[in-house]
Amino acid sequence: MKVLLVFAHPERRSLNGALRDVAIAELEAQGHEVQVSDLYAEGWKSAVDRADFPHWPEGAELRVGAASKKSFETDTLTGDVKAEIEKLLWADALILQFPLWWYAMPAILKGWVDRVFAYGFAYGVGEHSDKRWGDRFGEGTLAGRRAMLLVTVGGWEEHYSPRGINGPIDDLLFPINHGILYYPGYEVLPPHVVYQVDRFKEADFERAAENVRERMRTLETTAPIRYRRQNFGDYLIPAMTLRPELGEGEARGFALHVDTATAL
Numbered sequence: 692m693k694v695l696l697v698f699a700h701p702e703r704r705s706l707n708g709a710l711r712d713v714a715i716a717e718l719e720a721q722g723h724e725v726q727v728s729d730l731y732a733e734g735w736k737s738a739v740d741r742a743d744f745p746h747w748p749e750g751a752e753l754r755v756g757a758a759s760k761k762s763f764e765t766d767t768l769t770g771d772v773k774a775e776i777e778k779l780l781w782a783d784a785l786i787l788q789f790p791l792w793w794y795a796m797p798a799i800l801k802g803w804v805d806r807v808f809a810y811g812f813a814y815g816v817g818e819h820s821d822k823r824w825g826d827r828f829g830e831g832t833l834a835g836r837r838a839m840l841l842v843t844v845g846g847w848e849e850h851y852s853p854r855g856i857n858g859p860i861d862d863l864l865f866p867i868n869h870g871i872l873y874y875p876g877y878e879v880l881p882p883h884v885v886y887q888v889d890r891f892k893e894a895d896f897e898r899a900a901e902n903v904r905e906r907m908r909t910l911e912t913t914a915p916i917r918y919r920r921q922n923f924g925d926y927l928i929p930a931m932t933l934r935p936e937l938g939e940g941e942a943r944g945f946a947l948h949v950d951t952a953t954a955l
C-alpha cells in the first residue's frame with residue numbers, strides 16, 4: 692500500500708516523533724511505501740485567507756467556499772495545497788498523527804484540513820438535490836481508501852471512558868473521524884490512542900511502540916468503523932435524519948451513526 696502520514700508536532704525529538712519513526716519503520720518493513728507531510732517542519736500555513744486564492748478578483752468580497760470551488764476547478768489552488776491533494780490521491784491509506792491539545796487536533800493540522808480539503812475535492816462533490824445530498828459520508832473522492840488517527844493524550848484511558856469526565860474518546864474524535872475523514876469517503880479505522888503519555892518511562896515507550904507496530908501491521912486488514920452511509924437508505928433526505936426505526940437500544944448522539952445491528 693501507499694501510505695501518507697501527516698505529522699503535526701513541532702518537535703521531532705518528542706514522543707510523537709519517536710512513535711512516528713516506529714510507525715514508518717514498520718510500514719516499510721511490511722513493504723508499504725510511505726510519504727510524510729511534516730507540517731511544522733514544512734512551515735505549513737494554517738489559516739485560510741485571500742492568499743489561498745490568487746485568482747479571486749482583487750477587491751471582491753472573499754467567499755471562501757466559492758473561491759475554493761473556482762480554484763479547484765481551474766487548477767489555481769496554491770502549490771502547497773495542490774501538492775497535498777496529489778499526495779492524498781496517491782495514498783491508499785492516510786494516517787493523521789498528533790498530540791491531543793485542548794480535546795482537539797493542533798491548529799496547524801486543522802488548518803491543513805481547512806486548506807487541503809477543497810470544494811469539489813473533499814466537499815461539494817456529486818449531485819445535490821432534494822433526493823441526494825452529494826457524494827459524502829460513505830462516498831466521495833477518497834472512497835475506497837483507508838484512514839486512521841494516531842493520537843497521544845495526557846489523560847488516562849478511564850478519563851476518556853464512557854463515564855469519564857473528559858467524555859468518551861470516540862465522541863471527542865467523532866468530528867475528525869466522521870466529519871473530516873468519512874465525509875469525503877475514507878473508510879475510517881478505529882483510532883490508535885496512546886494514553887497517559889506525559890509520565891512515560893522507557894518501558895512504557897517500548898509497550899507503546901509495539902502497539903503502534905501492531906496497528907501498522909494490520910493497517911490493510913483492520914475492520915473500519917461501521918459508520919452509516921448517507922445515500923443508502925438509513926437517512927431521510929433532505930432532512931438528513933436517521934430513520935426513526937434505526938438506532939440500537941440506548942444509542943444517542945454520535946453513536947447513532949454507527950451501525951452495530953446489521954450483519955456483516
Ligand SMILES: Cc1cc2nc3c(=O)[nH]c(=O)nc-3n(C[C@H](O)[C@H](O)[C@H](O)COP(=O)(O)OP(=O)(O)OC[C@H]3O[C@@H](n4cnc5c(N)ncnc54)[C@H](O)[C@@H]3O)c2cc1C
Pocket residue numbers: 700704705706707708709789790791792793794795843844845846847888889890891892893896
Ligand atoms: C496545549 C496543550 C493542550 C493539551 N490538551 C490536552 C487535552 O485536552 N487532553 C489531554 O489528555 N492531554 C492534553 N495535553 C497533553 C498532551 O496530549 C500530551 O502532552 C502529548 O500528547 C504528549 O505528546 P508529545 O509527543 O508532546 O510528548 P513528549 O512531551 O515529547 O513526551 C512525553 C513523555 O514521554 C517521554 N518520551 C518522549 N520520547 C520518548 C522516547 N523515545 N522513549 C521514552 N520516553 C519518551 C518524555 O520524556 C515525556 O516524559 C495537552 C498538552 C498541551 C501542550
